[in-house]
Every structure is written in C-alpha cells, then in structure tokens.
Amino acid sequence: MKIGELSERSGLSRDTIRLYEKNGLIASSASKSATNNYREYGEDVLLQLQFVGSARDVGISIADLRELMKAFFDSGDPSEAEKVMVAKVAELKVRIAQIENVISFLDAAIGKVRSGLDGL
Amino acid sequence: MKIGELSERSGLSRDTIRLYEKNGLIASSASKSATNNYREYGEDVLLQLQFVGSARDVGISIADLRELMKAFFDSGDPSEAEKVMVAKVAELKVRIAQIENVISFLDAAIGKVRSGLDGL
DNA sequence: AAAAACAATAGACCATGGTCCATGGTTTGG
DNA sequence: CCAAACCATGGACCATGGTCTATTGTTTTT
Known part of the structure; x- marks a missing residue:
C-alpha cells in the first residue's frame, strides 16, 4: 500500500510515517521498482506501525524504538x-x-x- | 532554605527549580523580605518538588502539573x-x-x- | 488530455523542557 | 576587607518529535 492508505489505517500522519521511516523504525519496500519513487508498504508494516505508535504514546523515544525494531528485524x-x-x-x-x-x-x-x- | 540547598536535596538543578517556579509548580516564600531577592523555600517545597520530579519523570507535563499543584494548594x-x-x-x-x-x-x-x- | 488527488523532498517552523552563559548583585569565610 | 561561593535575570542554545509549506513529479479520474 502507499503512504496515504498506511496513514489512514495507522492513524499516523504521512509526515510522521516518513519521519519514522527516515529514522529507521519502519522500511518501505519496492519503491525502487520503476517509474515513480513512491514508498510501498506491506501489511506487516501496519502492525509495526501500530506497535511504534503505542510505544511512542507511552514515551519510548524514537532512538530506543529504532534499537528495538532493529533488534527484532535486522x-x-x-x-x-x-x-x-x-x-x-x-x-x-x-x-x-x-x-x-x-x-x-x-x-x-x-x-x-x-x-x-x-x-x- | 535557599535554592542551592533545595537543589542539592531534591536532585533537581537550580535552573530546573527556577523553571518550575516560573511555571507555578512551586512557590518561594519570603524572598520579598528585605535586603536581597533570594528565593527562600520551606521544607514543604522539598516534598512538592519530589512529587513534581516523579511526575515529570513519568511524563506528566508542566502544564498539567501546574493544574494539579494549583488544584491542591490554591x-x-x-x-x-x-x-x-x-x-x-x-x-x-x-x-x-x-x-x-x-x-x-x-x-x-x-x-x-x-x-x-x-x-x- | 486536463484537473484533482496523491506522492516526494527539503527546509522552515513549532512546542516542550531543559541547560548554559553573561552580567551583576549578595553573602560568607578566612 | 576581599575572594570565593552563591543567587538573580534574561536570553541564547539544544534536543526531541512533530507539523506545515513550497515545489515538483506521478496517478487517477473524468
């Protein structure tokens, strides 16, 4: 899905999503594909983003979250x-x-x- | 006591204490007394400051804390x-x-x- | 094909919560 | 008495986390 839908479904603004991505909390997949350079996200990213959202709500910093997400995925x-x-x-x-x-x-x-x- | 001692005892920096006071989280008493314009604090303020410190640690905003302290005291x-x-x-x-x-x-x-x- | 909707990027902007600095006055201890 | 230590104030500065804007490019929709 593209960022608009992800925003819609996650309740986070496009800007916030891009910010999180820039900070390594999530990753967009096939943007490099071809014509455009639109970010493309899988369903899994929605789950990740929901976690990130709750975690942020609770005061976990972006830096810590990066570490956590990295730990889990990479x-x-x-x-x-x-x-x-x-x-x-x-x-x-x-x-x-x-x-x-x-x-x-x-x-x-x-x-x-x-x-x-x-x-x- | 003066701000230095309060800082010492509360574990908060002088600057932070002044910031909190400016924001109405605590109040200094007898500064108006005479010669100097040093802040003077009672023992009670130490307790208040300990509460404020914990509350801040936990993410309660200064604005909310002002409301709380005001509710309780004024x-x-x-x-x-x-x-x-x-x-x-x-x-x-x-x-x-x-x-x-x-x-x-x-x-x-x-x-x-x-x-x-x-x-x- | 033209307008409307969506996306990208970079940079400005904002609020919050502190810290640091410069300047100048006050106390205190030796 | 005089230096060291303390206090006050105001403003600059910083990090964090987000939002907003302008510009430009891509899709969609009609």
Whole structure:
C-alpha cells in the first residue's frame, strides 16, 4: 500500500510515517521498482506501525524504538536482540512502578481534600 | 532554605527549580523580605518538588502539573480540585494499561526470538 | 488530455523542557 | 576587607518529535 492508505489505517500522519521511516523504525519496500519513487508498504508494516505508535504514546523515544525494531528485524544476533527487548521490558516495568507511585501520591492528596470537605 | 540547598536535596538543578517556579509548580516564600531577592523555600517545597520530579519523570507535563499543584494548594473549590486529581489518576491508570500492552507486545517478540533460537 | 488527488523532498517552523552563559548583585569565610 | 561561593535575570542554545509549506513529479479520474 502507499503512504496515504498506511496513514489512514495507522492513524499516523504521512509526515510522521516518513519521519519514522527516515529514522529507521519502519522500511518501505519496492519503491525502487520503476517509474515513480513512491514508498510501498506491506501489511506487516501496519502492525509495526501500530506497535511504534503505542510505544511512542507511552514515551519510548524514537532512538530506543529504532534499537528495538532493529533488534527484532535486522539483528544478526538473536541473543543480542533478546537482550535489548528484555531490557526495555524491565525499564517499562520500572516505569509502571513509578506511575503507581505518583498515583499513590495523588490518592493521598485526594484523600486529604476529601477529608477537608467532610471534616469542616 | 535557599535554592542551592533545595537543589542539592531534591536532585533537581537550580535552573530546573527556577523553571518550575516560573511555571507555578512551586512557590518561594519570603524572598520579598528585605535586603536581597533570594528565593527562600520551606521544607514543604522539598516534598512538592519530589512529587513534581516523579511526575515529570513519568511524563506528566508542566502544564498539567501546574493544574494539579494549583488544584491542591490554591483551589478555592475543593471539589474542583478533587476532580482534577481524580481525572489525572484515571489518566495514569490508562497509561499503565498502555504500557502493559507494549510489554505484551515485547514479550511476544521475545518469545519469537527465543523460539527461533531454540528451534534452529 | 486536463484537473484533482496523491506522492516526494527539503527546509522552515513549532512546542516542550531543559541547560548554559553573561552580567551583576549578595553573602560568607578566612 | 576581599575572594570565593552563591543567587538573580534574561536570553541564547539544544534536543526531541512533530507539523506545515513550497515545489515538483506521478496517478487517477473524468
């Protein structure tokens, strides 16, 4: 498919898709084919892009994502690839813990406000 | 305490602290006192700053944080304050779910790599 | 074949969140 | 008293991640 359809289906702008491609997060295939130099994407790229989108939403940087995608797709060394991904999972779990921490803080604050409401 | 000590104790740079103060995340107290115009902070600000630091780490924007801090400290309307905080907690829970989603994705990828390793 | 829709590229532009720097005033310790 | 250490301010600067624009080329559609 061409970038327009991919954009449509992934929910990412054409510009963003091109940016991601330029940064090595995805790859277009047969653009070199012939007449035009339009990017051509397979269905698989849509999946990749959905992952990338969620990951970006969650704050994973483009640089990290490049590393991850590269690990998964281009890595000659699978054990190295695994290492990268496992590390990222660990990082994300830490992040969840941090968020839970912030939530506790807020819950406490909410409790305080509520008791203030009830109390006086 | 003065900004240097607060910086020391909070782990945030002086510049960052000034930035946060300028953006209404914290407030310095008695600077208006007399001779100098040095910022003066109470112990409470250290706590606030620790919260702000964690929240920033977790990706909460300065703008959102201003709203939260304002809700908690300056709000005339406690029920409104509560609303803001509850909303943020909900948002954070969504974020956790998103991260868990990304983790699942990565776990699957790791599984794939591993089976590739084992299989061949 | 001509208009409308789509694509490419490069570069400008923007917001966010910090850091760094220059200048100048204040404190503090020796 | 005087140097070192600290503080203030404003503006420059930086990275990241995206969007927008202009220009030009390719398809499609009628």
